[in-house]
Amino acid sequence: MQKLFIATIIALTISSTAFAEKEFLNHTRLMDHGDGHFMDMDGGMIMGQNTDVLPGGCDEIEATEEITVHAGHKYAEKFPGRMYAFDIQEYHFKPCTKLTVHFINDDSIRHQWMMHGLPRYLYPKGMFHMELTGPGKISGTLIFPPNDKTYLVHCDISQHMEKGMKAQLKIGKGSGDLPSIPGVTANVIQDDYRDSIPEPAVVAPATAKLAAESSDSVISGVLIIGLAIGLVLAPLLATRFKGMSAGEIVSTVFELVAKGIGIVIKLITSLINLVSSKKSIELSDK
DSSP states (O other): OHHHHHHHHHHHHHHHHHHSOOOOEEEOOOEEOSTTOEEOTTSEEEESOOSSOOOTTOSSOOEEEEEEEEEEGGGGTTSTTOOOEESOOEEEEOTTEEEEEEEEEOSSSEEEEEEEOOOTTTSGGGEEEEEEESSEEEEEEEEOOSSOEEEEEEOOSTTTTTTTOEEEEEETTOSOOOTTOTTTSOOSSOOOOOSSOOOOOOOOHHHHHHHHHHHHHHHHHHHHHHHHHHHHHHHHHHHHTTTOOHHHHHHHHHHHHHHHHHHHHHHHHHHHHHHHOOOOOOOOOO
């Protein structure tokens, strides 16, 4: 009995540990791997950080800003059909701004906050990248170029962006809006949540009747012409094929068809030569 009691206590302890919520990690002790690349062993990573080098065209830092961005499933609840989202879908900053982003992952899976299209001479691979595996917080800094431009911000984990985790960041006046930003711009392919298939377009009775009559008249005309040709050729064909076997009849038909095609081609060739030929005109010596 005592052994059974001890085994039960151990099992409950292991179960409670397994189902406990993952600890929230504040990633502040990242290892520096050079070129603005930092990471730790707990799933935190920053790529392309720049805290002091000015982009070309920036004489000085125009503004110093800080934002806190949350990522998680619960932020997609206000966007029908989406599974993940940031809590902010659009950002505006002045050119040459030094921005520190405090990125917080509220889910127990991996999320990212990435920017693309930055100058490659300053940001390796043209991007600024922050990543967290599980609940936690990480902070990274970058300095924006002087151009008016709209940048894509998204999570690059497979299907996370397609499921809603994307935003746009405008520097200065921006360079337009990006498509399919949740709550900001229209989707490239609109979602359809109707529970029934739309009824087909109704054709006016008069139009349908006219189309049917036209179709019937065309069929009738072709049928009449075909019957007339058949009645004319029937006696001739009966005389020509009299006494022949089935194979001989088929062979004869192919020969007749080939001769007919040859005659048509000769007529078309003669017509083309007639049209393209030019008569020479003799000019008088006077």
